[in-house]
Structures are given as structure tokens and as C-alpha cells.
Amino acid sequence: MERTSIISKAPSELRTRPNLVDYEATRRAFTWDLAREALAGLPGGALNIAYETVVRHAGGPLRDHLAFRFLGQDGAVHDLSYGDLAVLTARFANVLRGLDVVRGERVFVLTGRIPELYAAVLGGLRAGCAVSPLFSAFGPEPIATRLNIGQGAVLVTTESLYERKVAKIRGELTTLRHVLLVSDDGTPTDVPGTHDLGRLMGAASDDFPTVPTRPDELALLHFTSGTTGTPKGAMHVHGAVATHWATGLYALDLHPDDVFWCTADPGWVTGTSYGIIAPLLHGVTSIVDEGDFDAERWYRILHEQKVSVWYTAPTAIRMLMKAGPELAQRFEFPKLRFVASVGEPLNPEAVWWGQEVLGLPIHDNWWQTETGGIMIANVPALDIKPGSMGRPLPGVEAAIVREGKDGLVEVVEEPDVEGELALLRGWPAMLRGYLNNEERYRKCFSGVWYLTGDLARRDADGYFWFVGRKDDVIKSAGHLIGPFEVESALMEHPAVAEAGVIGKPDEMVGEIVKAFVSLKKGYEPSDALRMELLAHARRKLGAAVAPKEIDFATTLPRTRSGKIMRRLLKARELGLPEGDTSTLEAGA
């Protein structure tokens, strides 16, 4: 097949008529109020994500419909219907009440993708608590930072994660009142200072009246990283569910008979918005793989589970590409009809690889933790320009902006100009604040525009193209990693005088975390010390955040104000011109 610059679509030839066919007309007709009308709501204008996703379906024709199919690492299959999910969420909400956990308190979840995670997230929402799922590959330090910023009252985790990551930091978690443990092997747990979740769930009632939360009431906390300071807790409200619904409809094209597989972990926003909420809103069946990435396993899941809509990430796609087309050819995907990707720009080769190996091009889309849901997307009915993130969805106004005269940004009207990607504020899933950090939240806006921190350009046809990040945040396997968090952990090692952390370009994962450290007097660079520092960072930060490479440097370049010049470290690493160094400290 010839690789052209546009993959043309003929909507009338698609097996399933897309939900979004006439892009312009749908955008004109769409309002967020109309999206809200598709939701059930609760009396008195209340809105609760758990009611919309679970409770209302369990009381209707979808009661026995499969909501989640969990595929265990060892091949075991565990099915939950919408009715089952209603029972589990009621029990979890009752467990919280039994422990005197009240509306508005924060429930953190740190587990793999096991049924208990889904019961806890949705049950916590049902009880009116704010929920924060954490990635289980985080080390003790990122866990403690996030729990403390979020003032977690409850932590749901597993026996082994507790022992490995939480027990040693328990004393630092001053707001934490209850730890609920999921047993590793199904037998009751008996760890001091914790509760056995299985036992509590077994004793809890199946009835729980869903808390009638307000649309602007805090529902979800997702942590994201900036260049400086501690991670930011992005606050999302129950009303965000209107965005989850509309984007599930238009960007993922969910239809009632779909089998949907979102490969993201709920510890990242994608795995919550689209691994939990959106598919349930649309009453479809989701596949959840408890295992880690494995090329053959993934093809087998697509094949055996008859996945029809697949939402995955560039890193995974590149790993599948690397495994070769022969592996894919052992499987068949006759049911697969739509493939989407998010996390970082999908290179044109990967878009075409989908067309050639899966028989379907891959549809890149763009959003971020702060937006709560997909904003710009390639959709089934529209032509794809490989390498582009697509066009703004109905209800989303996107623009390229630049610094204006009066301190506010101004919109760049002409096409093909690079600038900051901005979104007109006011969509329902927009963050409503960073926890305890009003100033950082205010900085996200300029007048009516939410500023994304991503640099992009818009072409004459209205397609957006990602250019880069405006700041030093590292994007690895689609996840943002704050260099400051990594530098701080390295600085805690007695040998380290200073540390500078950058994203080093990597074919597979976009960027890897690379650290440069200078040593205190009395320490000499050696391979043994490098390994010791790597071990130290991994123990504190976990594999997902810790550096993959550490280099020694005699000094690190700093600005006159003392900030480490990460940009310069990166230019050196890449052998690029170092640019304007006039703000550098002498001798650096």
C-alpha cells in the first residue's frame, strides 16, 4: 500500500456508522448542555459519576451485561456485570461508612488492575469521596508525596505493595486513617495497622444510596508533574462526566455492542477517564488486562476477546512494531474496527503500520491530565493526516496563541505558525484547581484561554500538529515526569552535590529519564557509585519515575539565580548548539 500524506476515509464504507459523520454540522449543533441531557442525573440537580456509570445501568436492561472482563496474569478470567459492579460499589461505600469515612474525604487506590481497584474507585465516588488512583509502579517517595498533598484518609492497596512500598513510609502519612488490604492469594490478611478489605466487603450490605453530589463537587484527583516543585494534584469534578460521555461517543466511537480495550493503567488519567468511566457510561464491555505488556499476549487478547475498539499508546505500538508483523499474522482481528492512541505524538510510520498489519490506521488523539478528557482527535469518519493529532472535538475550541501586548495571549489566525496550544475554557472536565496551589492554577489561564504548555501548529485544514513541550517536563511512555522530583530524590543521597535531570530522546518510549550528578568532596565517580545511585533512585521513586541513565559531571550549568539549566544539559547530551548562555554562571 502506498504511504500517502493523507489516509482518506469513506464513512459510508465503514461497517459501523460512526457517531460523528458530519464534523462541521455536529460541532455547530453541539453544546455541553445537550451532552448533560444524555446523562441520568439525580434529583435536585445532583450528579454522581458512580450513578451514571454503574447504578443506573444495574437498574435497567444492562444489569446482566458484561461491564468488565479481567484477564489475570495466569490466564484466569474474572467477569463482572453491571449488576455485580453495583453490588461491589455499594459494599465498598458501606465499608467506608463503617470506618466513619465521610463525603468529601479522599480515598487513594494503589493496586494493579484488579477488580478491587474498580470497586474502590467507583464505590468511593458513590460514597461521595474524592478518589485518586495511583500507579503501582511508583516507589515509596512519590506515593508519600501524593498521599500527603491529597490528604488521603484511606488507602486501598495489596498486601505485597503495602509491605514493599507503604509500610516503611506509614509514619509520614499523617492524614491517613485507614489502610484496606487486598490479599495477595485470597487468604485473609493479618497485617498490623491495616484492615482486610475482603473480610469487610464480605460483611457489608449490598444496598447503598448513591450520594447526591453536586456537579461541581470534587470527584477525582490526578497527579501530574511540572518542571519545578512537587507534583500537582489536578482536581476534577463529578460534572466532568459529560465530557467523558461526549468523547466516548465521538472520539472513541463507542457503540452498545462494542468490546473496548483501553490499555492504560488507572494510575494515569487515561486509565480512569477511558479505562473506567467512558465505557461504562456507554454501557459497553471493557477488557482489563492485569498483566504487563507482552506483544504476543496483546495480540492474543485482541483476537480471543474480539476487541472492537482499542485505545492504546505509542510506546506499546512501537513495541508491537518491533516484534515484527509475523507475530501479528498468527492472529486475526475481524471484529476490530477502530484503533486510537494517546500519550505522545504517534509517528506516521506507526499510523501506517496499523493500516498494514491490523488492517486499520491508528487514530492519534491529544489531551492531558488537566483537560480530563480527549480534546483533539482523529475520528473514524475523517481523513487522517499521519503525524497529526487531528481536529478539535465538538464542544472544544482550540487555538494557537502567542504573547500579546497587554499581558494576555492573542490567537494566531494564520495557519502553520508554531505557538502554544490553548483551549477555550469551560468544558466540563476542565480541571478546577490544583490542590493547595491556587497560584499555579491561575497561571494555566490567560483570559478565556486555558494554556496547555504544549507547543503546536494548526494547518490550513484545521488539523493540529504537536511540536514539543514549552517546559522541561519529561514525557516517557506517554507519562509526564517532573525533573524536580527526580533531582530531589538523587540529592538525598549523601554522595550527590547537585543533580540535573532531562528527557533523553528514545525511539521506543519517546524520552527516557537521564540524570547528571555532581559529587560532593570525598566521592569519586565509579561504576559502583553509579549503580548505588541508580538503586537509591529506584528504591525511592520506583521504576516508572527513576532515571534509566546516570552520568557524572564535575559541575552542572546554572543560571545566575541558581537554577540548573536543564535545557543546556539536554543540548550537550544531544550534541546541539548550546544557544544563548548569557544568563549562565561564569565558569559553568
Add this chain to the structure above:
Amino acid sequence: MTEKYPELRANVIAILRGIAPEVEVDELRDDRPLRQQVDLDSMDWLNFLIGISERLKVSIPEADYGRLVTLGNLLDYLRAKLG
């Protein structure tokens, strides 16, 4: 517990320690999934298998990755490959 193929095991563990130097070697159990005992992300895991294949000069096709869950699986697999 007698450990399987001590020399091969030592080699594999040395490669693992190059990626995850924090690993507590004495606590590693051959019969439990390795990634439940050692914090390895997808990239670490890939680098681990590539490291083994380079250092021990065995080819490990990606199609076989799914079978290599525990250290025991891996040692048996490598033993068979190395003859």
C-alpha cells in the same frame, strides 16, 4: 532451597542487577513472577531480556516473552536453548 543452574542463575542475576541494582538477591524466589518481586517497567523488562540474549548469545524471540514469567521459567528456557 537448592537453586537451579547456579552459574546460569548468577549470570542472569548480574544482568538484572545492571538494570535494577536495588534488587535483594537473597529474597528472589524462582517460582514467583519476577515482576512481582522486582519493580521493572516495560522498558526495564525489555532491556533485561535483550541483555540476556546479548550476554549469553541466545536468541529470545518476542513470541516467547510471554512464557518467561518467573526466574525459574527463564532459567529452564535458557538451559534448553543453551543445550
